[in-house]
Amino acid sequence: MNIHEYQAKELLKAEGVPVLYGRPIMSPDEAGRIAYHEFVMKGISTVVLKCQIHAGGRGKGFVVDAESREKVMRYGKPVRGVTVIGDGNIADKAFNYALSTFGNVLVTVQTGEQGKTVNRMFIEQGCDIAKEYYLSILLDRQTGKNLIMVSTEGGMDIEAVAEHSPEKILKQYIDPTIGFRQYQARSLAFGLSLQGKAFKSFCSFIEKIVAAYDKLDCSLLEVNPLVLTKQDEFIALDAKINFDDNSLFRHPNYAQLRDLAEEDPLEVEASKYDLNYIKLDGNVGCMVNGAGLAMATMDIIQLAGGSPANFLDVGGGANVDRIANAFRIMMSDRNVKAVLINIFGGIVRCDRVANGILQALKQVEVNAPVIVRLEGTNAAEAQEILRNSGLKFLVAGSLEDAAAKVTEALAG
């Protein structure tokens, strides 16, 4: 589960991690009002206005008009995802920048060309940056331990750093039995060539953020940039948190942090029925039980000359309601030109799945050819049921046969 930067900072602040003073804003009016009352009136002379979307690269991204797709201009310059306002009428400028941004689309290297609509922004006080660093904590699959990575190459594309100068990334593993220790913090601080007050500030910062990572059940916590101010203090200038989805039951308060506007509407709908659905750009819808087989089915669709319109795992128990809902969601994607159902009945009986499909098709209008491949327990009976249904199914035997029928369906 992803959350916004301002939400991550609120959580980190509560755990004692130093962040700058900031406030979320939900409209241009609010931007002007809050900038005036909560910043200007408090003597803050520089503010930073940041778009809140679930993607990175905002500072380098451009805001484009939702309709014309042209770059939005303000004060003679294109509006970016992050704007520093340090002179003139700050509240007025904050309002105008927000007006140019809300409801429009932010395009960054991570969003792809379609970009993401901006519905929330964040206004934060400015700070005097002496140097930018990189910090992240994440689960390392190989060792089964959490790993801390820091680098002097802050604010950069960290993947590029990892590729071209991996020696600039310092690492420390957290041993689960003894926890994160002070010597590890010192080791990282020495590695970054820190001294004096900055050294102490770093050690304190990293202990707090490691504790927060653990307590919040994160699977990724990334601070890029982590900044050293001219006052020699470390502050999280940005914050990205991914929660471990498996731990959500321990944190009922996270549900309110979810921003449904950031998710695909069909995926939101699917999650209501506990269906694992991911929308893709292709033309062949597929419905499969099990994630691995679902991915393999997507692969075979491509080998057959199509491209998958979605990933959809209906799970083990394929009852009528589940199948009907899955069908409805899959068919509401207008790009779907053919449908492939691939169910391997292990514990679940194929004849029951076949009956489920028949009943589901009574509830949902399907205009595309449907290729059904049921394999496993009672597969032969299931094929009989489908063939005798009077509905136009293309019944496939093997996975290979299913692929060939997909090719046929797309050609016809």
Added chain:
Amino acid sequence: MSVLVNSNSRVLVQGITGSEGTFHTSQMLDYGTNVVAGVTPGKAGLMYEGKGDDSFNRPVLVFNTVSDAVKATRANVSIIFVPASMAADAILEAIAADMPLIICITEGIPARDMIAVKSALDNSNSRLIGPNCPGIITPGECKIGIMPGFIHAVGHVGVVSRSGTLTYEAVKQLTDIGLGQSTCIGIGGDPIVGTQFIDAIKLFNADPDTKAIVMIGEIGGSAEEEAAAYVKEYVTKPVVGFIAGRTAPPGRRMGHAGAIISGGKGTAAEKVAAMREAGIFVADSPANIGLTVAKALRLTSETPTKKVIAAKKDTALQTEVSETISEIPATTDGSAPKRGRGRPKGSFKVKPATDETAPKRERGRPKGSVKKKKAVKTGHKRPPGRPKGSVKKKKVKKNNKKQLMSVAEQVTTVASNIDMTSASNA
């Protein structure tokens, strides 16, 4: 022969009285698995007989703790059906009781809990399979998991996979063309799992009865690459690989920084390249996994160096493979033919212990045509199983090399009869 589990495995079910535990215990008992005990805290002394449609073919004694169950029954494998919030605790309890093999089926265990479990495992004598996995099966001997038993057949192909239903698909392809399995291990798809590809491949490589290895991976992580490096260095048996998710969009599951520590690893293309580089036969299509194994066996028998092939669609070939295999005469090793449900005709014998270093018993199972299971019309959840005790146990014979050779020759013969005209070098 097999790895990790066999008919001597004495199975304990943690969470036996829950709905999942009950259903799958009834299925395992029907398969002939030697379930010796269950654990549900607070229900010690209960002779549990299942419930509803899932009644057991014999009652199983329930204990309060794993430790009590082990003392009373000498259980040496535990399978866990405990809900995610308590599953890590169940694994730790089994580790504390010195359980040699722990299989955790539970899906959705928090990573923080699994980090602690992994650390405890590293300092123990226990091996964990899973979590979030279908379990492990040695066809004809025992099924300790949730996989459908009837698609498996006794044979010589070791299967290791991160997936559930995709493994069933691959196993069925193998069985359909007459290639049975020595053992199939589902290692699970979670970020932290107890047993990795590389561990399973080591076991299969050391098992004299496993003649070929199939590894079915997925995008993400770097376990497949590490396994490939090991295969290149140490494995002499043909290895067939498949990676699911070539068409999956990048970045949907992996975090921004996730790609950094794995050094850019994790995509299907990189995994396939690493596998090919290691001499692993890569199936390009999930429909061709079984066929690729058959071809790999042929190729390796022909030339000492492994070649990478891309299996192509060839139904005629598939038929031929099937026919050829069914023509292979059965060898005789004196064991009486035993047939499980839907498994190929053939005898199988029982490994004396789960210990990987145990003396390897002699083999010589005849290759038989696969007899398709008849559909079970009634009581779908409980297909008829082998009656308890029907597995005939054999004493270990010491000089088994000759017998083993005959098996190897069979495989070679099967493979060499396969028409290779459609195989192309990738």
